[in-house]
Amino acid sequence: MSDLHDVVPVAPPDLDAATTMWAEYTATRPQAAEDRDHTVEHFGDTARLADELLQIVLSGGKRATAELVSEFAHRGDPLPRIGSHWIACDSSGAPRIIIRSTALRIGPFDSADAAFAVAEGEDDRSLESWRREHQRYWERTCSARGAVWSELDEIVFEYFSVVWPPEHAD
Known part of the structure; x- marks a missing residue:
């Protein structure tokens, strides 16, 4: 049987706190203020996964992530672009870090390689x-939105750096 934390959904992002974090970041890096389309989100689809993946980022072991193109469309979010930012929240919705996309590509499931798996920093x-x-x-996530996942689905393979707050920045 799974732990209850495995199925608890993440809380909605605290948008007021995220706005404050973004203002602090752009006050020190005015060029970032041009990125008006930054997103506020979390890793994973459960509280446990959101916190677990965020911790791997905070410890420096995760500098890549992958998401289905169809999931961005489902949420109404734009696809990331090199230089775009997102504010990563923990499972309670609290913003913890700001991430900046450094490299992107779109491809099918079988185009993932060993280097990307290492950069994602998950499992072994x-x-x-x-x-x-x-x-x-x-x-699981496709089923939750009434879709069926296929290995042919387009995936955004994203490399990133942590840019804020200073104590976590690369």
Whole structure:
């Protein structure tokens, strides 16, 4: 049986706190203020996963992420672009860090490689575990929105750096 934290959804982002964090960041980096389309979101689809993945980022072990193109469309979010920002929240909705996209590509499931699996920093960092866990994740998230996941679905493979707050910045 799974732990209750495994199925608890994440809380909605605290948009007021995210606005404050963004203002603090752009006050020190005025060029970032041009990115008006930054998003406020979390990793994963459960409280446990959001906090677990955020912790890997905070510890420096995760500098990549992958998401289905169809999931961005479903949420009404634009696809990331190189230089775009997003504010990553924990499971309570509190903004914790600001991430900046540094490299992107779109491809199918089988285009993931070992280097990307290592950069994602999850599980044992192998390509085999990346494929197993992401298949499980996308089957679950697609099912939750009434869709069926396919290995042919387009995936955004995103590399990022942490840019704020200073104590967590790369």
